[in-house]
Ligand code: SF4
């Protein structure tokens with residue numbers, strides 16, 4: 001298959017990165033000059049197990065799909081990057097004929113800049129994309145959705161880890177648009193009296209106090225933790241209060257920079273300097289503030305791991321990035337030779353130590369696949385579940401749709417992704433943000 005045909009089918013199926021910001025996959029797959037298709041199976045966020053499940057259960061399909069994608073890209077190599085400890089998954093992928101590169105059991109091994117450096121020995125330029133070093137990177141769930149797209153099926157479901165303080169932990173296959181509270185009910189309910197909810201992993205996920213939110217194509221996990229935990233305090237602190245704390249409490253001890261995963265890669269990112277700028281200079285001085293664009297938001301610099309003053313340079317970077325984007329400042333950096341820091345091998349954070357530090361050991365353990373979740377309520381299918389602009393809806397209230405019917409497409413030429421009906425049913429409402437769909441009773445959908 002030609003690269004253009006691959007990108008077209010993936011666009012039509014609405015495939016986006018299954019996790020993170022949901023970058024539209026067809027854009028990545030249209031890249032030229034690629035020699036390696038790298039499947040990011042490092043899954044390094046504590047408690048998340050979706051990709052581990054898929055790499056074991058769907059190994060032959062993933063290996064075949066990876067070979068097809070590599071061929072279409074003109075790449076000479078399709079390689080899966082996994083942590084050494086994922087033995088069953090490594091064995092399954094190898095038994096299916098896949099090439100596997102083993103990386104350390106550290107956090108954040110799944111940062112694609114770090115994975116590319118470990119597996120390929122190449123460093124993505126500052127502010128650049130993996131394609132600049134000849135690589136396209138997808139995670140296993142995204143690859144599975146590409147495989148579905150090649151067989152003509154759009155993205156209608158996502159795999160979600162339900163973990164933390166729930167009665168039955170595990171992985172469910174969930175229709176996009178399902179309410180988070182339905183997921184918790186499927187997991188037997190919450191076992192914590194005063195809970196908070198994390199959509200995604202504890203280090204980089206979205207923290208919520210309300211479980212009612214629509215699952216998107218990028219939802220990888222729903223974790224329940226005590227509202228009183230340090231994790232929740234850091235991630236939900238009011239931004240202005242957090243900035244004020246940062247101004248008065250940073251003692252310039254440099255611990256955040258020593259721990260910074262992107263600094264260890266060799267990037268010119270020194271969170272302690274950004275914190276100093278915040279304390280003594282006006283927000284937005286570009287020469288130091290621009291470093292914030294290099295931040296992966298891995299969270300190792302914060303009091304969860306490094307900062308003795310319980311600050312969060314990561315959240316400062318988030319604010320800076322948003323303000324610079326609003327001001328039209330772009331993440332462009334002069335090209336230079338980048339070498340990993342000599343101390344990088346000794347400063348990586350073992351995954352098990354991070355779990356202990358976060359107080360999450362009690363939630364570790366088996367996370368079996370529990371099957372398909374059938375929601376009882378309406379689905380709220382967001383028109384923007386991805387990086388770029390929202391899809392423009394093409395359905396109207398009252399319309400009866402089959403599963404997989406097109407709900408909306410991005411405007412011609414704009415960065416975005418299509419969205420489809422996760423189940424057969426009737427359109428209840430269409431808003432600028434979402435299509436609300438009432439699923440037909442089981443067995444009656446098209
Ligand atoms: S670790 Fe904390 S106190 Fe030390 S320089 Fe960084 S932000 Fe400041």
Ligand code: SF4
Pocket residue numbers: 256259260261262263269271294295296297298299300301302313314317
């Ligand atoms: S979150 Fe902190 S440690 Fe991670 S890349 Fe950003 S500045 Fe570095």
